[in-house]
Amino acid sequence: MYNTSFIKKALLLVISITFLYSCDKDYNSIGGNLMGDNHFDLLQYTSPVVAHNQKTGPVASNNLAINALGIYDDPAFGKTTSHFATQLNLDVVAPTIGANAIVDSVYLSVPYFSTLTTTNTDGSHVYELDSIYGGTAPIKLSVYESGYYMRDLDPLGYLQQSQSYFTDQNTVFDNAKIGSRLNNSTDTKQNDAFFFNPKEIVQTTTATDGKVTTTRSVPAMRLKLNSTFFANKILNAPDKLVTNDVFKDYFRGLYFKVENVSGSAGSMAMLNFKAGKITISYREDSTDANGVTTKVQKSIDLSMTGNSVSLLDQSGVNGTYSSAINNPNTSLGDANLYLKGGEGSMAVINLFNTPGELDLIRSKGWLINEANLVFSIDASKMANSTEPNRVYLYDLTHNIPVYDYYTDATSAANAKNSKYIFSGLINKEAVTNGRGQTYKIRITNQIRNLVKHADSTNVKLGLVVTESIGDASFTKLKTANTFSTKVAKSSVMSPLGTILYGSHPSVPEDKRLKLQIYYTKPN
Numbered sequence: 001m002y003n004t005s006f007i008k009k010a011l012l013l014v015i016s017i018t019f020l021y022s023c024d025k026d027y028n029s030i031g032g033n034l035m036g037d038n039h040f041d042l043l044q045y046t047s048p049v050v051a052h053n054q055k056t057g058p059v060a061s062n063n064l065a066i067n068a069l070g071i072y073d074d075p076a077f078g079k080t081t082s083h084f085a086t087q088l089n090l091d092v093v094a095p096t097i098g099a100n101a102i103v104d105s106v107y108l109s110v111p112y113f114s115t116l117t118t119t120n121t122d123g124s125h126v127y128e129l130d131s132i133y134g135g136t137a138p139i140k141l142s143v144y145e146s147g148y149y150m151r152d153l154d155p156l157g158y159l160q161q162s163q164s165y166f167t168d169q170n171t172v173f174d175n176a177k178i179g180s181r182l183n184n185s186t187d188t189k190q191n192d193a194f195f196f197n198p199k200e201i202v203q204t205t206t207a208t209d210g211k212v213t214t215t216r217s218v219p220a221m222r223l224k225l226n227s228t229f230f231a232n233k234i235l236n237a238p239d240k241l242v243t244n245d246v247f248k249d250y251f252r253g254l255y256f257k258v259e260n261v262s263g264s265a266g267s268m269a270m271l272n273f274k275a276g277k278i279t280i281s282y283r284e285d286s287t288d289a290n291g292v293t294t295k296v297q298k299s300i301d302l303s304m305t306g307n308s309v310s311l312l313d314q315s316g317v318n319g320t321y322s323s324a325i326n327n328p329n330t331s332l333g334d335a336n337l338y339l340k341g342g343e344g345s346m347a348v349i350n351l352f353n354t355p356g357e358l359d360l361i362r363s364k365g366w367l368i369n370e371a372n373l374v375f376s377i378d379a380s381k382m383a384n385s386t387e388p389n390r391v392y393l394y395d396l397t398h399n400i401p402v403y404d405y406y407t408d409a410t411s412a413a414n415a416k417n418s419k420y421i422f423s424g425l426i427n428k429e430a431v432t433n434g435r436g437q438t439y440k441i442r443i444t445n446q447i448r449n450l451v452k453h454a455d456s457t458n459v460k461l462g463l464v465v466t467e468s469i470g471d472a473s474f475t476k477l478k479t480a481n482t483f484s485t486k487v488a489k490s491s492v493m494s495p496l497g498t499i500l501y502g503s504h505p506s507v508p509e510d511k512r513l514k515l516q517i518y519y520t521k522p523n
Contacts, residue, residue, distance in 0.1 A: 042369055047357065047515040049373070050350040051337055051463075051503045052328040056487050058168035058343050058478040061310040062150075066467050066493040067273055068310060068342070069141075069221075070196075070258055071266025072133045076385045077340050077497045078317035081266075085146055085173045086273055087253040087306025094242050095300055098284030101235045102295075106225040108143065108183075108254075110276035110304070112196065112269060114219050127219050129198045133386055133495065134267030140259040141194040143223060144177035145233075146252045150307040163307075166478050167343040167492070170311035177255050183223045190223055193261060196269045221271070230280050234300060248306055268495055270467065278302040310492070312343050321345075333503030336378055337513075339391060341465045341494030347502075348396060348483055349373070349461040351515055358458060362451055366519040371447035375439045375463075376511040377426075381499040387436045388465040388496040389416060391424045392488055393443065396462035399474045399486045403445040419469050439500070447517060464491035465498060 068082035118126035153159040183191050201217045233251055234241070240250040260266060280302070283295040324338050325345040337347040352358040373393065394401050408422040417425065426436045450456045460483060467490055474486040501511040 042518040042520060045361075045366075045517040045519060047352060047517065048354065049503045049513050049515050050331070050333040050353050051347050051513055052330050052334045053325045053336075053338050053345055054328060054348045054481060054483060055325040055345050056343065056477060056481075056491075058166045059487055059492050060164040060476040060478070061167045061312075061492050062163070062165040063308055064310055064489065064493050065272065065274070065471060066270050067308065068268055068312075068493070068495045069256060069271055070134070070139050070268030071260065072268040072495045073265055073316070074385050074497060076318055076381055076499060077321050077338075077344070079315045080268075080342060080495050081258055081260075081313040081315070082268060082342075082495065083170050083173070083258050083311040083313070084256040084273065084308065085148065085150070085253060085311060086304045086308035087150055087248050088251060088278065088302040089244050089305050090241060090247055091277075091301040091303055093244060093247070095238075097235055097238055098286065098296075098298070101231070101282050101284040101298075103227040103231040103235065103280060103282045104297075105281045106227050106230045106278065107281075108223045108225055108276065108278045109201075109220045110271050110273055111218050111220040112198075112271070114198070123214075123216070124202075125200050125216060127198055127200060129196060129219060129269075131270035132196050132267065133269075134265060136195045136197070137264045137267040138193040138195045138261045139264070139266050140192050140261050141183070141223075142181040142191060142257045142259070143183045143225065144181055144255045144257065145179055145229075146173065146176060146255040147178045148173050148176040148255075149249065149252050150309070152307065164476050165307075165309040167310060167312040168478070169309065170313055173255050173309075173311060174257065177257070179229075181257075182225045182229055182254075184226055185224045187224075196221070196267060221269075221276075225278065230278075231282075234280060235282060244306075253306060254304075270493070270495075273304045273308060276304045278304075310342075314343060329504060332505060333513075335502050335504040335506050336381065337375070337463070337500040337502045338497065339388075339463060339465045339491075339500065340497035341388070341467065341491050344491070344497060346487065346491065347463040347500070349393075349463060349513075351461070352458055358450070362454060365522045366451065366517075367522065368444060368448045368451055368517060368519050370442065370516075370518040371444045372516045373441045373443060373513065374516065375441075375500040375513060377436045377438060378499045378501055378511075379435060379437075382436070385498075386496055387426060388494060388498050389426055390466050390469060391439045391441070391498070392464055392466035392469065392490060393424060393441045394462050394464075394472075394488055395459050396484055397457065397459035399484060401472045402443055402461070403449055404443050405472065407445055415470055416468065424466070424469070436498075439498075447515075462488065464488050465494045465496055466490040467493035 067084050069084055071081050073079040113130040114127040117128050151163050154161045154163040198219050203215045205213050280300045285293050286296040287293045321338055338345050404422045408419040410420050411418045424441045427438045429437050471490045473489045475489040501507050503513045
């Protein structure tokens with residue numbers, strides 16, 4: 001039997017802890033929001049920062065939540081051509097395929113990120129596409145059977161680690177492709193002049209009684225694939241469909257190859273291929289109780305949920321960008337910080353570089369009310385480039401998020417804008433040209449913890465562009481650098497880049513990167 005008095009005391013302790021945590025949480029989030037940029041009578045301390053560029057090189061890009069497909073030419077960085085390869089899975093293994101099966105059609109569909117803007121009186125819809133760069137400029141898109149087997153586990157890691165596939169392996173997959181392209185329609189919008197079409201998908205079907213049904217769905221990459229290929233590969237090979245392991249060894253997936261179209265700058269889309277599927281529509285014989293045989297409609301669905309890899313080709317790299325990331329000034333910091341997603345670059349940030357600075361702050365017993373890193377965008381260098389919506393700061397020493405990332409539970413209708421107290425969201429000039437001015441990242445709790453606890457480590461920080469603030473995982477660098485073996489996976493998903501003012505003394509004072517600390521003195 002439990003002691004009643006002990007239970008009461010324990011319960012009181014839990015309630016007290018919960019109350020204190022809630023108060024602290026409210027202070028950090030709600031109080032932080034109320035404070036905004038008006039710091040009333042708080043005292044301000046500005047600490048110099050040393051920030052320099054770091055090239056990432058090829059990175060592991062398998063099984064990303066979001067993958068780029070297409071061509072994006074950024075004058076500040078260079079041209080990126082994004083290809084893609086994926087395994088396929090049977091939605092239903094060991095399907096029963098009847099006699100004399102005939103394939104009617106095969107369609108591949110991957111939905112775009114889109115927003116419904118208008119519903120018309122006739123039931124049609126108008127959508128606006130999100131995460132499309134280059135609009136409707138055409139690219140050449142070819143889909144092939146892949147001959148490269150993407151295994152799950154790495155034999156060099158004694159089959160205890162996932163196999164990594166890297167951004168620079170396009171030649172490997174290109175050389176392993178099998179046969180002719182599968183999207184071989186005579187309609188060039190399906191291949192040689194493909195573009196990311198914002199129109200909704202409209203399908204009509206006619207029943208045996210003549211009734212016509214119209215189905216409308218969100219905009220998507222919808223490709224008609226070769227029916228003969230899938231009749232032979234799928235319907236005529238039932239022994240290869242018994243399990244997905246057998247199937248993936250037999251049919252090793254698809255390779256999406258992207259090429260230039262003459263006279264077109266090209267375009268690029270961010271896609272969730274895991275939401276895509278291939279539908280094989282076919283008819284087979286069915287005999288009723290009276291021995292009458294007729295054709296019945298059936299289908300087999302293949303999902304794109306197997307192993308996948310984003311494959312990037314870099315060309316026409318801007319000379320200034322190349323020089324900056326290959327020759328960083330690690331002592332004074334760089335004048336410009338070049339952040340580039342994909343197979344790109346990041347910034348390494350060092351705080352409290354002055355000898356004795358951190359110990360002096362600790363000795364004063366300051367109450368840290370707010371701490372920010374504010375990065376000014378070099379507008380002249382970014383004038384002709386698409387600006388990323390967000391940058392992401394993390395603990396580079398340990399390859400984990402900073403403390404403020406964990407404590408920020410804010411959410412937004414658009415998940416890309418969640419954790420908006422921690423932020424890193426772009427601050428745009430609303431009055432004139434709508435271009436970005438700054439990215440502000442709040443690291444109040446990170447600095448509080450560092451100042452309060454003398455045994456806390458003053459870690460190096462990494463800064464990257466991000467496609468998904470909700471993804472806090474990390475992925476391998478093909479070649480480790482001085483500072484890390486990994487990089488934030490969310491940066492690999494993004495094709496964009498930004499150029500920020502750094503910490504070098506040559507940077508104008510009002511643009512130079514600094515750590516801003518707002519505090520109150522102890523009584």
